[in-house]
Structures are given as C-alpha cells and as structure tokens.
Amino acid sequence: MTDPARVLFYGSPxxxxxxxxxxxxxxxxxxxxxxxxxxxxxxxxxxxxPPVKQLAAAHGIPALQPARLRDRAAxxxxxxxxxxxxxxxxxxxxxxxxxxxLPKHGTLNVHASLLPRWRGASPISAAILHGDSETxxxxxxxxxxxxxxxxxxxxxxxxxxxxxxSQLSEHLADMGAQLLLETIPDWLNGSISPVPQDSxxxxxxxxxxxxxxxxxxxxxxxxxxxxxxxxxxxxxxxxTLGTTxxxxxxxxxxxxxxxxxxxSIIGDGETISVATGSGALEIxxxxxxxxxxxxxxxFSRGTRDLVGQRLGSSDA
Numbered sequence: 001m002t003d004p005a006r007v008l009f010y011g012s013p014x015x016x017x018x019x020x021x022x023x024x025x026x027x028x029x030x031x032x033x034x035x036x037x038x039x040x041x042x043x044x045x046x047x048x049x050p051p052v053k054q055l056a057a058a059h060g061i062p063a064l065q066p067a068r069l070r071d072r073a074a075x076x077x078x079x080x081x082x083x084x085x086x087x088x089x090x091x092x093x094x095x096x097x098x099x100x101x102l103p104k105h106g107t108l109n110v111h112a113s114l115l116p117r118w119r120g121a122s123p124i125s126a127a128i129l130h131g132d133s134e135t136x137x138x139x140x141x142x143x144x145x146x147x148x149x150x151x152x153x154x155x156x157x158x159x160x161x162x163x164x165x166s167q168l169s170e171h172l173a174d175m176g177a178q179l180l181l182e183t184i185p186d187w188l189n190g191s192i193s194p195v196p197q198d199s200x201x202x203x204x205x206x207x208x209x210x211x212x213x214x215x216x217x218x219x220x221x222x223x224x225x226x227x228x229x230x231x232x233x234x235x236x237x238x239x240t241l242g243t244t245x246x247x248x249x250x251x252x253x254x255x256x257x258x259x260x261x262x263x264s265i266i267g268d269g270e271t272i273s274v275a276t277g278s279g280a281l282e283i284x285x286x287x288x289x290x291x292x293x294x295x296x297x298x299f300s301r302g303t304r305d306l307v308g309q310r311l312g313s314s315d316a
Contacts, residue, residue, distance in 0.1 A: 008083035012050040016089035018177035107142040110176040116202035119147035126205035129230040137176040150194030217263035221253035221279035245289040272296040
C-alpha cells in the first residue's frame with residue numbers, strides 16, 4: 001500500500017478555509033500550514049491570527065507564519081517538512097523557486113477565476129467590476145510567476161445580477177474546495193494532462209487599494225452598482241454626505257432618465273435614489289462612518305431634507 005502524500009497547505013484568509021477544511025477531512029490532511037503573520041484588526045487593533053491558522057489550531061495542525069517566505073530560516077523550516085504535494089489557496093506571497101522544487105508532485109493552486117482571465121490578486125472584484133456574466137475556479141500548477149501555470153481543472157459558475165464580492169467569494173471558495181478534492185487523486189495517479197494557458201487571452205486583476213472604493217457619481221448607474229458589489233465588503237464603496245463619510249452597502253441600477261447633477265438625491269423622500277451620469281441608482285442599504293448599517297428607509301427617516309442634497313460634493 002502506498003503511503004499517503006505529505007501535504008503542505010498555504011493559505012490565509014476566509015477564502016482558503018473551505019479548502020483546508022476539505023483536506024483535513026480527507027486522506028490528504030496537511031502535515032502543517034503556512035500562513036501570513038498575525039495582523040491587527042478591528043477598532044481595538046487587536047492582534048488576530050489569520051482564519052487558516054485558527055482552523056489549523058482547532059485541529060492540532062502546526063502553523064508556520066514567516067514574514068518573508070524567501071528568508072533562509074523559512075525555507076529551511078519548510079524543507080524539513082519534506083512535502084510531497086503543496087496546495088495554495090489565497091496565501092498572499094509569491095512562493096520562491098527553491099520551495100516550489102521541493103515536492104515531487106508539485107504545487108497546486110486554487111484560483112478564483114477561469115484562467116487566463118483575471119490573473120492576479122483580486123479576480124473576484126475584477127469579474128464583477130467589469131460586468132462578466134460568469135466566472136469560476138481553476139486548479140492550476142504553480143510556477144515562478146503569478147497565475148501563469150498550467151491548468152489541471154476548471155469549473156464555471158454564473159455571476160448573480162446582484163451578487164456582491166463577499167457572496168461570490170464564499171461560493172467560489174466552496175466550489176474550489178470541492179474541485180480540489182476531485183483533482184488531487186487524479187493528479188497523483190497521473191491521469192491529468194496539464195494544459196498551458198493561452199497568454200494572449202490573459203487579463204490582470206491588480207490588488208485593490210482603499211482609495212478605489214470612492215464612488216464616481218458621473219459614471220453610469222450600472223457601473224456604480226457593479227462598483228458597490230465589487231468592493232463589498234472591502235474596501236467598501238464610499239461617498240460623502242456633507243462632511244460625513246458614507247458607505248453604500250447595497251444598491252441597484254435603474255434606467256430612469258435624470259437631468260439632475262450626478263450625486264444629487266432625488267425621489268420622494270422615503271427611498272434614496274441618486275442621479276448618476278446615466279440613469280439613477282437606488283440605494284438599498286448604507287452606513288455612516290462609525291454607525292450601524294441602515295436600510296434606505298431607516299436612513300431617510302433619520303436625515304432631514306435629504307432630497308436635493310448631493311452625495312460626493314465634498315470629495316477631494
């Protein structure tokens with residue numbers, strides 16, 4: 001009987017948790033996980049472990065947290081684990097060649113797009129922002145450059161009309177975990193032939209920065225609705241009402257013809273509709289900085305003379 005492969009798992013955020021959980025409950029239980037260092041989060045800036053570390057600890061699996069994977073100490077520690085197969089899911093660092101060369105069965109990655117479309121750090125946000133009708137997950141071989149390795153398996157899924165990045169990420173994380181478990185045994189027994197990516201069809205999803213959340217009310221209502229969905233929950237779709245920062249959590253586009261200045265709040269005072277560069281955006285849920293999330297109706301009741309005010313007028 002062949003000994004089970006020694007699996008080493010690399011991952012950090014919530015997206016990686018279903019894949020790790022699936023491996024733990026399978027014959028491919030990792031001997032250890034490699035994850036990002038603990039980081040400060042929340043209002044209290046409390047030092048918190050990544051979700052992958054939390055799950056690993058609950059199952060007695062050691063966690064390595066090198067600040068730089070290229071450091072000699074990190075490479076030596078990983079080498080000592082003698083991995084036969086490495087699995088990556090949203091780890092957060094590029095893996096150096098010296099580590100990629102360790103396992104005899106290579107390194108597989110769970111990527112949240114149908115490669116070669118949306119290589120890079122933010123494929124889910126990019127797919128929503130650009131109006132893609134479908135996306136999916138790819139199990140691929142990891143090579144020295146970001147998301148360019150050969151494809152082993154893919155599975156598509158439609159993007160819901162009002163699906164946010166948070167909702168889509170959760171769906172793709174579960175899909176990726178299932179596809180990973182289906183792929184590993186076929187990869188190990190040699191029944192999968194890797195398929196090179198067509199680089200001429202590649203698109204790049206660069207890392208999202210906080211300032212990209214700012215809403216541009218001169219864009220169309222449809223573009224702004226996608227912007228809100230793409231940047232929920234992070235960095236959040238933000239604007240201003242007077243001097244107050246507002247996060248728009250949920251909204252839908254309409255094709256109502258408007259002549260008001262973009263950003264102007266229009267309507268009957270009970271709902272919140274906003275004029276845009278083309279059409280009107282109907283806001284469903286929003287949040288003042290430091291306050292709880294409210295429905296549009298709740299927000300309207302608590303704000304005097306809302307109609308006629310202009311969102312984003314104080315933006316720099």
